[in-house]
Amino acid sequence: MLDARRLRLDLALQLLQQAGALLPEAEPYSEAWLQGIMDALCDLSSKDALTGLVNRRSFEMALAREVDRVARSGEPALLLVLDIDHFKAVNDTYGHAAGDLVIQAVAGALNQVVRPMDTVARVGGEEFAIVLPKCAAGFGATVAERLRERVAELRIEIASGQTLAVTVSLGGAFAPQWVRSSSLLWMERADRQLYRAKAEGRNRACLENQVDSLVSAEEKGMLFAVTQQESE
Amino acid sequence: MSTTPDPAASSPASPLGAARPAPKTGSRAGARTLAVTSGKGGVGKTFVTANLAAALALRGQRVLVLDADLGLANLDVVLNLHPKLTLHDVFTEKATLDQAILPAPGGFSVLLAGSGMVEYSRLTPEVRDKLLHIVEMVRPRFDWILFDTGAGISDVVLFSISMAADVLVVATPEPTSLTDAYATIKVLATQQDRREVGLLVNQANRVGEGKLICGQLQQVLQRFVGARPGQSFKLELLGEVKSDQTVRQAVLKRQLVLEHYPGSDAAQAIKALANKLLG
Numbered sequence: 080m081l082d083a084r085r086l087r088l089d090l091a092l093q094l095l096q097q098a099g100a101l102l103p104e105a106e107p108y109s110e111a112w113l114q115g116i117m118d119a120l121c122d123l124s125s126k127d128a129l130t131g132l133v134n135r136r137s138f139e140m141a142l143a144r145e146v147d148r149v150a151r152s153g154e155p156a157l158l159l160v161l162d163i164d165h166f167k168a169v170n171d172t173y174g175h176a177a178g179d180l181v182i183q184a185v186a187g188a189l190n191q192v193v194r195p196m197d198t199v200a201r202v203g204g205e206e207f208a209i210v211l212p213k214c215a216a217g218f219g220a221t222v223a224e225r226l227r228e229r230v231a232e233l234r235i236e237i238a239s240g241q242t243l244a245v246t247v248s249l250g251g252a253f254a255p256q257w258v259r260s261s262s263l264l265w266m267e268r269a270d271r272q273l274y275r276a277k278a279e280g281r282n283r284a285c286l287e288n289q290v291d292s293l294v295s296a297e298e299k300g301m302l303f304a305v306t307q308q309e310s311e
Numbered sequence: 312m313s314t315t316p317d318p319a320a321s322s323p324a325s326p327l328g329a330a331r332p333a334p335k336t337g338s339r340a341g342a343r344t345l346a347v348t349s350g351k352g353g354v355g356k357t358f359v360t361a362n363l364a365a366a367l368a369l370r371g372q373r374v375l376v377l378d379a380d381l382g383l384a385n386l387d388v389v390l391n392l393h394p395k396l397t398l399h400d401v402f403t404e405k406a407t408l409d410q411a412i413l414p415a416p417g418g419f420s421v422l423l424a425g426s427g428m429v430e431y432s433r434l435t436p437e438v439r440d441k442l443l444h445i446v447e448m449v450r451p452r453f454d455w456i457l458f459d460t461g462a463g464i465s466d467v468v469l470f471s472i473s474m475a476a477d478v479l480v481v482a483t484p485e486p487t488s489l490t491d492a493y494a495t496i497k498v499l500a501t502q503q504d505r506r507e508v509g510l511l512v513n514q515a516n517r518v519g520e521g522k523l524i525c526g527q528l529q530q531v532l533q534r535f536v537g538a539r540p541g542q543s544f545k546l547e548l549l550g551e552v553k554s555d556q557t558v559r560q561a562v563l564k565r566q567l568v569l570e571h572y573p574g575s576d577a578a579q580a581i582k583a584l585a586n587k588l589l590g
């Protein structure tokens with residue numbers, strides 16, 4: 080049998096305390112307590128320390144899950160990748176502490192715009208990614224634009240009395256309906272659109288043109304003619 | 312009654328990839344091949360495949376069901392099997408084909424995808440070659456190979472269908488299922504140049520609904536998919552399984568209706584399907 084007291088947990092506990100995580104209330108070294116510690120560590124390792132957003136590792140899992148779901152259900156899903164424009168200049172001019180404040184403010188703004196079912200992640204220094212399940216093709220551009228606007232409206236206080244405005248560029252791609260693609264491929268397609276947004280002058284959103292569904296409205300109308308007649 | 316070949320009694324174990332002459336893949340070279348697909352998931356594709364395999368086995372056929380849903384396989388769930396060795400192990404050469412072909416309840420054999428196949432859910436040339444090789448190896452030893460494909464119309468699904476001579480599309484009367492079945496058939500007609508596809512309507516609400524749906528699909532296909540002059544596209548209704556309590560019971564208990572409810576309407580419908588296929 081496992082004797083939990085013989086495990087070296089000091090570093091784990093220190094990490095959790097430092098992150099301000101709540102330690103489990105169960106009897107120390109009991110099974111429930113250990114499970115609680117592991118859950119807290121999992122939670123910690125799936126989040127970005129600076130913003131509290133989902134981190135890259137965890138986001139890749141979410142993305143892979145979404146690829147599977149879309150392949151199975153055929154529902155549309157949108158992946159957006161975005162990047163703070165000229166972020167290096169912010170760091171160079173105002174310092175890294177200011178840069179961190181900007182990243183935190185942008186993260187907060189992104190989180191406010193999306194639905195609870197969407198996953199917002201910080202995937203790199205000033206790079207973010209959002210996966211939006213069940214996002215119909217017609218809404219993609221609207222969502223991306225709303226995100227862009229919300230960030231542009233921010234006045235980020237980087238020192239008392241000193242505020243900063245930043246913009247973001249966004250790229251987006253829908254998961255190919257019915258095709259069990261890979262999250263890597265999906266990410267690449269969204270990235271390509273982000274490069275396009277940057278090249279076209281930044282502070283804008285570019286979305287990959289959605290391929291029309293395989294089945295046209297006319298075909299659908301004819302398909303359901305019989306079932307509709309029946310239920311009438 | 313069981314006609315499942317004993318894996319140990321067949322050809323000597325040879326790891327996949329070992330050089331050996333590929334058998335001819337002409338129609339007389341071995342098993343008849345049938346892909347079971349659906350477009351939409353959750354319409355009973357695996358249920359139909361497993362029970363069809365049992366019905367063919369009842370008719371004295373040696374049947375292998377190949378779990379071609381590499382990403383989200385659930386044949387093992389439907390059959391309540393807990394395989395130790397799977398297609399994954401054959402791919403990675405941890406097991407021979409003979410070790411991974413397992414007897415299933417219902418008197419047929421299965422080659423399960425198993426978990427860990429997610430890495431193969433993209434169709435790379437490697438995956439393609441391995442699957443083709445496996446099919447070539449097993450063809451001489453069976454009368455039928457049924458491919459239980461994944462949901463959707465991914466490249467892996469289309470590829471596994473392309474390995475089969477015949478296709479059975481499973482659809483339910485649900486609009487979403489009909490749309491996806493239609494999309495699948497359309498892709499098969501336009502990309503694989505198929506002129507004939509079989510249809511099974513599952514979860515039919517009443518007798519005759521299958522015929523109605525098949526006619527409707529055929530009409531839309533005729534109009535929008537069309538065929539080159541002198542050729543025609545034929546969607547043949549191969550079966551209709553009515554939605555009933557027995558099926559739900561069997562699925563929940565992870566049993567084959569052919570084995571546990573042989574007298575049920577569903578079992579009769581699947582037997583009729585097997586008879587049609589055997590001609």
